[in-house]
Amino acid sequence: MATTLQQLLDDLAEQAGAPAPAAAIEDVTGALSHLGRALTGLTDDGLTPTASARQSTSTELADACATAGRLWPTTGGPLTDLAGAAADLIGRDRVSMGRAHRWAVTVELAEVADRCARLGRRLLPESAAPELAFVRMIAAAVERDAQIDPPNAEGAAVLDRLVPMPRPPSGETAVTALDASAALVAALDRAGQAGNLALRDFRAGVAAAEITCRYAAFTTGRAGGDAGPLLVTGLAWQLAGRASTVFHDGQREEAGDRRGVVAWAQALVGALRHEVEADAGTTARRDGSEPVDVAAAAQRVTGQLPALGGKLIVAVGRWSRTGRLYANARDLPPMENMPLDRVSAVIAGRQVRASGTDLDRLRLAVGRAADLSTGLTHVLACAASPATASQRPLPSAPERLLDRAHAAALSLAAVRSGPDAARGVLPAPPDL
Incomplete structure (x- = not known):
């Protein structure tokens, strides 16, 4: 069945925000690593025509997610798999994305990164892994910018593009x-x-x-x-x-x-x-x-x-x-x-x-x-x-x-x- 980038990110956010999550900390950091990979590609392509606070904040979030993703060895898991699929889809569509599209996707990734970092903090002692707290802080800064200047209609449409199924068409319903x-x-x-x-x-x-x-x-x-x-x-x-x-x-x-x-x-x-x-x-x-x-x-x-x-x-x-x-x-x-x-x-x-x-x-x-x-x-x-x-x-x-x-x-x-x-x-x- 076809899916969309928005559905992948929604599923990831839902699992990361579940009341009783079963994920391990390695799964959380693996997901953050993929989110950092996707954000790095978007910020490298550029969110604004010139240097700006939005560009620098989003780049900082990409670096923070990548840093948190290296805290534990990647062992896989549902969060890692969903984040990896989303990052692969974003990478495939980057060639056709404009700045409005990249900003819309960045805002959604920031919200999901915040959910994952919050879950990581719940799984660890309070003083452990301050890198996760830094991810949450930078993600909040991106979302504050999104409240002031939300993604427009054209940009948000990229989140609902369908990913096709692999089999060819047939006469079957x-x-x-x-x-x-x-x-x-x-x-x-x-x-x-x-x-x-x-x-x-x-x-x-x-x-x-x-x-x-x-x-x-x-x-x-x-x-x-x-x-x-x-x-x-x-x-x-x-x-x-x-x-x-x-x-x-x-x-x-x-x-x-x-x-x-x-x-x-x-x-x-x-x-x-x-x-x-x-x-x-x-x-x-x-x-x-x-x-x-x-x-x-x-x-x-x-x-x-x-x-x-x-x-x-x-x-x-x-x-x-x-x-x-x-x-x-x-x-x-x-x-x-x-x-x-x-x-x-x-x-x-x-x-x-x-x-x-x-x-x-x-x-x-x-x-x-x-x-x-x-x-x-x-x-x-x-x-x-x-x-x-x-x-x-x-x-x-x-x-x-x-x-x-x-x-x-x-x-x-x-x-x-x-x-x-x-x-x-x-x-x-x-x-x-």
Whole structure:
């Protein structure tokens, strides 16, 4: 089953803060060692554009966790394993993180480091291991900074990116929408790094994003929520797909890779159709918990759209540099000082290689859809019921949670729900 960085850190904090923990001190310091490794990578990449108190404090916390992690030999354990998995995930995603992402992850790591250091102090005599007390002191300083300047919506979204399962898609219903959405982003990442993302893959990703928004709008409206932001975001993805129809890359249709973008996009749509339509066909309900649960699952899938949008924006940028796409010259945006060969192509209606500003409309459409998707993640989190909300209150940072909720309420607040969502009409998604 797919998981997220936030879930890993939540599990680590829960086990470290248990009333009767069974962890050994070696397990605690092993976890702190991994947290220090993750923090070192984040601070090396930079939390602020220039030297600042935030940067120095976070660097000091990374050093303090690393120092505490060397107090005892690493013997493994549940805390060490969870912290190691989280650190590995952070290291893998560092290449795609900006400063806002790094700050959001640093704040969460500081809170978990505080929990682990507190547990270590409980396991030792009062005067032993002052390094653990120092970790708690520096972690508190980071959290105080987070109360004053909390992570923004774009930065916090990185915590909810799903980690895909290892097996390829199949026709079995065991492939859930969450698993498929995580694997789709990973497939886009693989194709992008290899430089072989085809236009068909691009369109499959865009179509999957649109269909995800439409299903999430249906489930949200059926559960009594505001589906308007989801409908608008789905429309933005639809426009991005239409903007791509101007181009072609000259590649013929071939049998799809079972681990490729198209296969995982189809798996995502199939899983959403199965889960949502199965729920819509259920009439015997004792309370409203079931539609709310399905809406929450669909919204979690929607939370992966910012990462998907980022991969597609990178693809458009690469195409604009390489000139891999072709289009009818008449369908491309007008140019200042148009070269004579382009003028001739426009007059004759010929195909030309598209590059540079020729892809501006597509880049703008994908960027708009990605921005709306980023805003969705916090609008939906703010609107979630207490039973389905995944936010975990942090006793040491109430102001930070209030600031996050306020920012989420402002995002897309003017958008109202559409008529189809209000009536509970199930969307009929197009085929990929």
